[in-house]
Amino acid sequence: MVLLNEGRMFECSYPGSISNLLGRHSLLLMKGVLHKRMHSLTMSFANSSIIRDHLLVDIDRLVRFNLAGWKDRVLLIEEAKKITFELTVKQLMSFDPGEWTDGVRKEYVLVIEGFFSLPFPLLSSTYRRAIRARTKVAEALSLVVRRRRAENRPGTTKNKDMLGALLDAEGGFSDEQIVDFLLALLVAGYETTSTIMTLAVKYLTETPQALAQLKEEHDRIRASKSHPYDLSWDDYKSMSFTQCVVNETLRYANIIGGVFRRTTTDIDIKGYRIPKGWRVFASFRAVHLNPEYFKDARSFNPWRWQSNSGMSTTGQVFTPFGGGTRLCPGYELARVEISVFLHRLLTTFSWVPAEDDKLVFFPTTRTQKRYPIHLCRHDPVNDVDQKQSSSE
Ligand code: HEM
Numbered sequence: 001m002v003l004l005n006e007g008r009m010f011e012c013s014y015p016g017s018i019s020n021l022l023g024r025h026s027l028l029l030m031k032g033v034l035h036k037r038m039h040s041l042t043m044s045f046a047n048s049s050i051i052r053d054h055l056l057v058d059i060d061r062l063v064r065f066n067l068a069g070w071k072d073r074v075l076l077i078e079e080a081k082k083i084t085f086e087l088t089v090k091q092l093m094s095f096d097p098g099e100w101t102d103g104v105r106k107e108y109v110l111v112i113e114g115f116f117s118l119p120f121p122l123l124s125s126t127y128r129r130a131i132r133a134r135t136k137v138a139e140a141l142s143l144v145v146r147r148r149r150a151e152n153r154p155g156t157t158k159n160k161d162m163l164g165a166l167l168d169a170e171g172g173f174s175d176e177q178i179v180d181f182l183l184a185l186l187v188a189g190y191e192t193t194s195t196i197m198t199l200a201v202k203y204l205t206e207t208p209q210a211l212a213q214l215k216e217e218h219d220r221i222r223a224s225k226s227h228p229y230d231l232s233w234d235d236y237k238s239m240s241f242t243q244c245v246v247n248e249t250l251r252y253a254n255i256i257g258g259v260f261r262r263t264t265t266d267i268d269i270k271g272y273r274i275p276k277g278w279r280v281f282a283s284f285r286a287v288h289l290n291p292e293y294f295k296d297a298r299s300f301n302p303w304r305w306q307s308n309s310g311m312s313t314t315g316q317v318f319t320p321f322g323g324g325t326r327l328c329p330g331y332e333l334a335r336v337e338i339s340v341f342l343h344r345l346l347t348t349f350s351w352v353p354a355e356d357d358k359l360v361f362f363p364t365t366r367t368q369k370r371y372p373i374h375l376c377r378h379d380p381v382n383d384v385d386q387k388q389s390s391s392e
Pocket of ligand 1: 012028029042184185188196259319320321323326328329330331333334
């Protein structure tokens, strides 16, 4: 009810401290007609055909490029974050990994820390540092936007990326609008996708039967190829057990535990009245871990998605990507990124946890020690040569 009545009975509502970090033109904060327009523009840049025809190759190459540099011990969450950041930058403005991306990521990590700190500038040095870092990231992005605007004359060859689409959009957007928009997209896809990648590996490691079955699926794809190879859309579509693992990780980990809304009118629900103007938290975690909907809900069971036997109905109760007009525009992209990552990891390495590591759920879902693992490389043929220099 909450998700499907956005704009009618509920509207999204974030505290001012978060809005300052996101920027007022971020998609997450927009409302009404402008939100609709920007949401569909974002969707058009992360839909299945764009991923199939353009992004999949970039995702696959970037993952291989990163895995090629791994030593025998890594902090998995840090590596996954590096990969997802580089992927988003590539998708947004076509930059390959390099100095520019590394420099911006350093500042950007400080911005993210600000989301989970005390939002009072006088009390929290983390929050003050986050605001300063946000300014630096915004400056770096502004420079890119200005340059691209200058190059973006009729008759010149254009990059078919998100920035290009924003610059060409009918009605036009100001530099400030574009920067806020890009920055929010970096926020939305970074922690979420990289945490799911890491937790999928952790849960699989703790469920050897699922790991074995998944490895079989990926070894089969690998065996059908000559080497080295790029993954195709058909390969991705054939990863059926992988999708079960991704779904189950999303359900079980609940990295977005729920969403905040504000009521725009008095609402009567199940005998209670929620007055107009109240804040509501729609908890996905409470639903995803409810045994009424998911049998044996507190165990990691990817097979429940094979037969749909381990749950009643999914439509309304499985909402890791939200729903309604604010449905996550990156839902398919995230799935592809995670699947490709798992393919390359499973066909290149075996691993064991380097230390005991515990999951914590506050202020975000993550592991305490960033999931350190020892790796054993089996297959150097998956490595890829990738142009290392950035476009900037
Ligand atoms: C596993 C990965 C991801 C998860 C679990 C996730 C989850 C979510 C959820 C639950 C929402 C709804 C928020 C709300 O209703 O207030 C959302 C919105 C959003 N997500 Fe994702 N997301 C993921 C990856 C991504 C990626 C890769 C992108 C990049 C394209 C992205 C971009 C966005 C944007 C821009 C919004 C705001 C949509 C709007 O308010 O209209 N997400 N995401």
